[in-house]
Amino acid sequence: MQSSVLQKEYDFVIIGSGLGGLACATILAMEGFSVVVLEKNHQIGGHLQVYSKHKSIFDTGVHYVGSLDDGENLSQFFKYFGILDKLKMKRMDDDQFDVIRFQDGSQYAYAQGFNRFRETLINHFPDEKVAIETYCDKIIEICEKFPLFNLRVSGENYQMDGDVMGLNAHDFIASLTENERLRNVLAGSNLLYAGVRDKTPFYVHALIMKSYLSGSYKFIDGGSQIAIQMSKVIRAHGGAIYKHKKVVAANYDGAGNVTEVVLENGETFRGKQFISNVHPSVTIDIFGADRFLNVYKNRVQSLENSISTFLVHITFHEKSFEYLNYNIYQHHIEDVWGGIDYDQETWPQTYFVCTPYISKTGQYADSMSIMTYMNSAETAQWSDTFNTAAEQGQRGAAYEQFKKDKEAKVLARIEEVFPGISAKIKAVHSATPLTFRDYIGNKDGSLYGVLKNSNSPARTQINTKTRIPNLHLTGQNISMHGILGVTVSAFVTCFSFVDKEKLIQKIKNA
Numbered sequence: 001m002q003s004s005v006l007q008k009e010y011d012f013v014i015i016g017s018g019l020g021g022l023a024c025a026t027i028l029a030m031e032g033f034s035v036v037v038l039e040k041n042h043q044i045g046g047h048l049q050v051y052s053k054h055k056s057i058f059d060t061g062v063h064y065v066g067s068l069d070d071g072e073n074l075s076q077f078f079k080y081f082g083i084l085d086k087l088k089m090k091r092m093d094d095d096q097f098d099v100i101r102f103q104d105g106s107q108y109a110y111a112q113g114f115n116r117f118r119e120t121l122i123n124h125f126p127d128e129k130v131a132i133e134t135y136c137d138k139i140i141e142i143c144e145k146f147p148l149f150n151l152r153v154s155g156e157n158y159q160m161d162g163d164v165m166g167l168n169a170h171d172f173i174a175s176l177t178e179n180e181r182l183r184n185v186l187a188g189s190n191l192l193y194a195g196v197r198d199k200t201p202f203y204v205h206a207l208i209m210k211s212y213l214s215g216s217y218k219f220i221d222g223g224s225q226i227a228i229q230m231s232k233v234i235r236a237h238g239g240a241i242y243k244h245k246k247v248v249a250a251n252y253d254g255a256g257n258v259t260e261v262v263l264e265n266g267e268t269f270r271g272k273q274f275i276s277n278v279h280p281s282v283t284i285d286i287f288g289a290d291r292f293l294n295v296y297k298n299r300v301q302s303l304e305n306s307i308s309t310f311l312v313h314i315t316f317h318e319k320s321f322e323y324l325n326y327n328i329y330q331h332h333i334e335d336v337w338g339g340i341d342y343d344q345e346t347w348p349q350t351y352f353v354c355t356p357y358i359s360k361t362g363q364y365a366d367s368m369s370i371m372t373y374m375n376s377a378e379t380a381q382w383s384d385t386f387n388t389a390a391e392q393g394q395r396g397a398a399y400e401q402f403k404k405d406k407e408a409k410v411l412a413r414i415e416e417v418f419p420g421i422s423a424k425i426k427a428v429h430s431a432t433p434l435t436f437r438d439y440i441g442n443k444d445g446s447l448y449g450v451l452k453n454s455n456s457p458a459r460t461q462i463n464t465k466t467r468i469p470n471l472h473l474t475g476q477n478i479s480m481h482g483i484l485g486v487t488v489s490a491f492v493t494c495f496s497f498v499d500k501e502k503l504i505q506k507i508k509n510a
């Protein structure tokens with residue numbers, strides 16, 4: 001491959017415009033570096049993308065976000081980016097932003113703020129006051145140990161010690177009480193991290209629960225506004241963002257530094273530093289497997305990813321279904337850790353239900369999203385197909401039928417939760433593991449990337465630095481997934497290039 005000597009050399013070339021890539025670009029552009037973001041899709045944002053179908057707007061990978069109350073960590077990060085006051089958000093119900101619902105129809109509200117959350121649960125389980133208080137105290141204790149989540153810096157290491165990382169979520173919750181229902185209520189939103197009974201660490205549960213308890217909001221008319229507002233800040237600081245730019249390879253100098261990335265169409269982008277927002281396993285493929293030590297390559301490429309999803313989107317007839325200012329985590333089985341190990345007869349046993357807030361329909365829901373688990377193996381027979389808006393393809397009639405059959409199963413289930421809902425539905429469509437694989441550019445459509453594992457916590461932590469001196473990583477596979485986790489990962493990535501004490505001070509002062 002030829003390198004183009006006359007081309008501009010950027011301080012930073014960022015591969016992928018997911019939240020992690022955009023957040024790095026924003027931080028670095030604001031710090032005065034020249035940045036370019038290269039995105040393979042026709043739309044920026046990765047999981048923040050929205051699309052319109054049947055005249056409704058649908059989110060692909062952000063339904064609600066926590067930590068947005070004044071002074072909370074994500075609110076401060078967004079203020080520092082200069083986007084907080086530009087985002088159109090709707091605060092979810094104070095007395096129930098999430099509802100954990102079981103097959104017998106009983107439901108349990110998660111209220112906003114630790115005090116209200118605690119009191120609401122104690123009202124449900126008056127004999128379990130000690131267990132509920134110990135649970136809340138432990139969440140606060142564990143979250144305190146993550147400096148950046150508390151807007152503090154620490155030494156080099158932003159990863160925690162084994163005692164914190166090795167505590168298993170299911171086991172810790174089970175140790176608090178013999179009351180099975182309370183155990184299941186406390187872990188009832190574990191779809192948020194695709195919880196696996198013998199693997200998910202408690203710190204993952206704790207960071208996510210604390211985040212949502214600290215101000216849960218929906219994005220009005222879709223979550224892509226985060227990406228749009230960030231892109232404006234990047235451009236205002238001289239940065240560039242290009243779509244339809246799929247990075248496929250890299251060229252190196254004699255010292256083993258990347259000099260430029262190569263796109264699918266042969267175009268090249270030169271840079272001093274490179275940041276990959278793409279799954280680390282795919283990053284290794286792009287930057288050349290022979291450039292990485294076998295031990296690293298084998299570890300990263302053999303890491304288990306979280307399960308994928310089957311996401312059903314419903315469009316309602318006008319004014320037929322009231323907007324819900326809360327989400328529902330529905331479990332058709334008693335054991336909330338069991339829904340992920342489904343079989344064909346009982347699927348779907350666990351799913352998340354949300355009605356996006358659309359300004360023009362207000363008190364009525366325009367649509368509903370239902371997210372349930374699906375193993376990528378279920379769509380393996382169509383894995384040699386590819387289809388995105390940027391690169392359209394057909395997967396065939398059998399695939400379409402597969403989707404219709406699965407949609408029908410989900411709709412039959414949702415009818416149990418909302419009797420009569422079927423008559424209110426104007427149209428239905430769905431996304432499978434292949435949809436996520438193709439749009440995000442990972443290998444299996446995994447929901448949240450690398451699965452954290454309390455049995456071998458260090459193995460599932462990936463450093464932002466790589467063996468290639470000027471190649472760095474960011475995004476949901478580093479640190480944590482979710483809007484908050486990925487934003488934190490971007491700061492960790494950028495700490496290699498900016499004075500972290502000063503940066504944290506800027507965030508606090510924002």
Ligand SMILES: Cc1cc2nc3c(=O)[nH]c(=O)nc-3n(C[C@H](O)[C@H](O)[C@H](O)COP(=O)(O)OP(=O)(O)OC[C@H]3O[C@@H](n4cnc5c(N)ncnc54)[C@H](O)[C@@H]3O)c2cc1C
Nearest residue numbers: 016018019020040046047061063064247441475476482483
């Ligand atoms: C169904 C679903 C629901 C979710 N709901 C929520 C929620 O309600 N709240 C929440 O906080 N989080 C939620 N998440 C998680 C959250 O959306 C993600 O953790 C986060 O957005 C991931 O950001 P990222 O920076 O890792 O990048 P990604 O979003 O993974 O983006 C990576 C980008 O890299 C691009 N790319 C890949 N390969 C190449 C290449 N070769 N060249 C150029 N570009 C490339 C991709 O096109 C993509 O744009 C959800 C996730 C899913 C899947």
